[in-house]
Amino acid sequence: MATVIQQSDLDAVKQALSSQLNPKLQDDLNSQAKGKHLVAPDQPKVDVSTDHQVGEEIANFNMTMTLNATGVVFDNAAVSRLLREALKRKVQVGSELTSDQPKTTYDVAQATSDGSVTLNGHASGYTVIVFSQPAIRAHIKGRSPSSARSFLQGLPNVVDVTLRQDPIALPWLPFFSSHITIRIEEVSGTGSA
Structure with a gap:
């Protein structure tokens, strides 16, 4: 049939x-x-x-x-790397990204058959102020402890300053900046997004 x-x-x-x-x-x-x-x-x-x-x-x-x-x-790692590099370029002079890995996300906005891809990407991270220790040491050498403390407290995002002189306290700091040690401690929550 x-x-x-x-x-x-x-x-x-x-x-x-x-x-x-x-x-x-x-x-x-x-x-x-x-x-x-x-x-x-x-x-x-x-x-x-x-x-x-x-x-x-x-x-x-x-x-x-x-x-x-x-x-x-396309390579996801390469896209993330490009987003992190773009974020680094946006960080203000005198600051740097923290050691925490920046968060990156992206969406594919458009892809064409000729191989072109348009992505919408976002990167976010935290920054901290970068202190130039050689410049700070050069600025406070030979100053009185109170003058050095005032200068250091006037720096951006400085919360507290402790000066310690060894073996004995003198009315001035060492005249050679190589004899001055600076220790900077980041206080939790002071970075900016």
Whole structure:
């Protein structure tokens, strides 16, 4: 008994083949990406051919489906590195990022089949004031302890100053800056985002 091929017959077979091939196509793209970030800018191109047409009387027909897809691949670590570098460039002179790793996030805004990717990225971190110890030592050498304390307390973000002279306290600090030791302690919560 022969039946007439309906469009719904072709659509059902096409849907069944797509269900089988789409996951394999995605797996193939992911394996070619080798652990990098994969973005598929376009839907896969689908080519379908059959050995019989709609309306023909036939018991069976064969359908061949070919899926072709492209993807854009980029390195997540490289994107994070670029975001951290951009954040470093925004840090004010006299400050630096803390040793805590900056937080980076991004979203793919657009990817095109020519390989262009547009990302919306964000980086955040904490900064601290950088003190030039040689300059500070040079500035306070030979000063009285009270004058040195006043100068140090006037520096940005300085919370407290303790001066200690060894072996005995003198009315002035050493005249050679190489004989002055400075220890800076960061107080928790004093960095800025």
